Structure formats: structure tokens, C-alpha cells
Amino acid sequence: ESNATKPRGALIVLEGLDRSGKSTQCAKLLSFLEGSGHPTELWRFPDRETSVGQMISAYLSNKSQLDDHTIHLLFSANRWEKRSLMEEKLKSGTTLIVDRYSYSGVAFSSAKGLGIEWCKAPEIGLLAPDSVLYLDISPERAAERGGYGDERYERVEFQRKVADFYQTLRDSSWKIIDAGEAMEEVEKKIQEVALDRVEECAKGKPLSLLWS
Ligand code: Z5A
Ligand code: MG
Structure with missing residues (x-):
């Protein structure tokens, strides 16, 4: 059977500061979409399994x-190494929920002081999400959730800068979800948006590329 006759899957990206609840919500959305009969996979970036991912x-x-430029390009390479599989999955009808994507890449590196256009350049040509769900929370609220760990970037002042760059990147298509609400509330809002997008893509919405 040719892929052209199949409804394609949707590329759904969750973004947000550290501890905003992305991984929690991605897992919930996976079981919801699977339970509604939509073939779905959960991906995350960085994908720490690949050799590039191990360096990250x-x-x-x-x-x-x-060097800041070097790690930026590695994060981007980590997405490029999954690009063709991503396209294959979507075209064969699998919806992908992706925990962080190019917006994390640009927001974090820009927050370190790299130029935003320089940061966007290596992302050009990756698949554009059908939906970006931004889990909105203040860095202070986020830090209260068990506190930050020992990884790089897990500091309130830095997270505030990251939040500013997410603001710069967002466009009118993003869904801004109040991530300070109870998990079940956040979950319901995400489900509504995701289901809409899955149905829209199944009806033939074409894939597009970053940044457009
Ligand atoms: N990075 C980059 O620089 N460039 C790139 O291109 C990419 C990433 C892709 C690692 O990413 C770092 O890489 C990240 C960005 C940078 N650095 N930072 N900061 P990661 O995805 O591996 O980061 P992480 O450490 O997994 O982020 P996070 O801590 O996973 O946050 P989260 O997934 O958004 O949160 P969570 O694990 O779902 O929830 C956190 C806690 O809050 C947990 O105890 C939950 O039970 C609790 N929680 C969740 N929701 C709620 C609600 N609604 N109420 C109360 N409590 C809640
Ligand atoms: Mg996470």
C-alpha cells in the first residue's frame, strides 16, 4: 500500500522551561492518542541514545x-540524524509527540549569547511541527517542583533568559498552556489541541519545513 493513500500522522511538539511538565504530559498524551486509536510514538530531544546524543x-x-557553537550544532545534528525517520513515520500514518525540538535548541543557545539567526540557521529544512504546545510557567514556580538538578542550565536566572527567547520565537500558531495548573487540567487542554491537529493532518494538511 502506498503512503500517499494513508492519512499522515501529526508532528506535535511540547516546549517549555525545565520542570514545566513536558515529559509528564508527553507520556499522558501518548496513552490518550493510542487509546483513541491513533498510532503514536513518543520521541524526545536530545535523543541521548545516538553517538551524537551521548556527546550531548x-x-x-x-x-x-x-564550545557553545559546537554544542549548538550537536543538538541540531541530533535532530538531523532523525529527520528521515521522522518523515517516514509521519507519512506512514504515525503521529509523533516530541518532547523538545528546535525551539529549545534556539532558545537555550541564544540565552547563552549566540545570535538568534545564527542559532536558527542549522534548523532550516527540518520538518516543521503541526502544533507547538508551550507549557507556560515562571522559572520560580518551576524551581519549586523538586528543585533543579545538577545539569547545566538548571538555574533560575538562566531559565528566565530562556523564557524570553521562547517569547521571541513564538508565533500565533503556538498554543500557550498554563502549566501551573493541576496536571489533569493541563492534560485536558493538551488533548483537545492534539486531537484537532491529528484530525487535520489525517485530512491531508501538507508537511512543511522550518522556519515557515
Ligand atoms: N537543550 C538544548 O540546549 N538544546 C536543544 O536543542 C535541546 C535541549 C533539545 C536537557 O533537556 C537540556 O537540554 C535542557 C534543554 C537543553 N536543559 N535545561 N534546562 P531534557 O529535555 O533532557 O531536560 P529535562 O531535564 O528532561 O527537563 P525537564 O526537567 O524534563 O522538565 P519537564 O519534562 O518539563 O518536567 P517533568 O519531568 O514532566 O516534571 C517535572 C516535575 O514536576 C516532576 O516531579 C513532575 O511530577 C512535576 N509536575 C509536572 N506537572 C506538574 C503539575 N501540573 N503540577 C505540579 N507538579 C507537576
Ligand atoms: Mg523532561
Whole structure:
């Protein structure tokens, strides 16, 4: 059977500061969509399983030092190495829920002082999400959730800068979800948006590329 006859899956991205609840909500959304009969997979970036991902993981846990530009390009390479599989999955009808994507890449590196256009450049040509759900929370509220760990970037002042760059990146298509609400409330809002997008993509909404 040719892919052209199949409804395609949706590319749904969750973004937000550390501890905003992305991973929690991604897992809930996966069981919801699967339970509603939509073939779905949960992906995350960084994907620490690949060899590029292992370099990223060592950097994040302070086991290695890398120049800011270098680590930025590794995060981007980590998405590029999954790009063709991503397209294949979507075209064969699988919806992908993705825990962080290019927006994390640009927001975090820009917060360190790299130029935003420079940061966006290596992301050009990756698949554009059908939906970006932004889990909105203040860095202070987020830090109260068990506190930050020992990884790089897990500091309130830095998270505030990241939040500012997310603001710069967002466009009118993003869904801003109040991530300070109870988990069940956040979950319901995400389900509504996600289901809409899945149905829209199944009806033939074409895939597009970053940044457009
Ligand atoms: N990074 C980058 O620089 N460039 C890139 O291109 C990419 C990433 C892709 C690692 O990412 C770092 O890489 C990250 C960005 C940078 N650095 N930072 N900061 P990661 O995804 O591996 O980061 P993480 O450490 O997994 O983030 P996070 O801590 O996972 O946050 P989360 O997934 O949003 O939160 P959570 O694990 O779902 O929830 C956190 C806690 O809050 C947990 O105890 C929950 O039970 C609780 N929680 C969740 N929701 C609620 C509600 N609604 N109420 C109360 N409590 C809640
Ligand atoms: Mg997480």
C-alpha cells in the first residue's frame, strides 16, 4: 500500500522551561492518542541514545566541556540524524509527540549569547511541527517542583533568559498552556489541541519545513 493513500500522522511538539511538565504530559498524551486509536510514538530531544546524543549527554552532565557553537550544532545534528525517520513515520500514518525540538535548541543557545539567526540557521529544512504546545510557567514556580538538578542550565536566572527567547520565537500558531495548573487540567487542554491537529493532518494538511 502506498503512503500517499494513508492519512499522515501529526508532528506535535511540547516546549517549555525545565520542570514545566513536558515529559509528564508527553507520556499522558501518548496513552490518550493510542487509546483513541491513533498510532503514536513518543520521541524526545536530545535523543541521548545516538553517538551524537551521548556527546550531548556528557556535556549536560558536566562530564565534558564544549564550545557553545559546537554544542549548538550537536543538538541540531541530533535532530538531523532523525529527520528521515521522522518523515517516514509521519507519512506512514504515525503521529509523533516530541518532547523538545528546535525551539529549545534556539532558545537555550541564544540565552547563552549566540545570535538568534545564527542559532536558527542549522534548523532550516527540518520538518516543521503541526502544533507547538508551550507549557507556560515562571522559572520560580518551576524551581519549586523538586528543585533543579545538577545539569547545566538548571538555574533560575538562566531559565528566565530562556523564557524570553521562547517569547521571541513564538508565533500565533503556538498554543500557550498554563502549566501551573493541576496536571489533569493541563492534560485536558493538551488533548483537545492534539486531537484537532491529528484530525487535520489525517485530512491531508501538507508537511512543511522550518522556519515557515
Ligand atoms: N537543550 C538544548 O540546549 N538544546 C536543544 O536543542 C535541546 C535541549 C533539545 C536537557 O533537556 C537540556 O537540554 C535542557 C534543554 C537543553 N536543559 N535545561 N534546562 P531534557 O529535555 O533532557 O531536560 P529535562 O531535564 O528532561 O527537563 P525537564 O526537567 O524534563 O522538565 P519537564 O519534562 O518539563 O518536567 P517533568 O519531568 O514532566 O516534571 C517535572 C516535575 O514536576 C516532576 O516531579 C513532575 O511530577 C512535576 N509536575 C509536572 N506537572 C506538574 C503539575 N501540573 N503540577 C505540579 N507538579 C507537576
Ligand atoms: Mg523532561
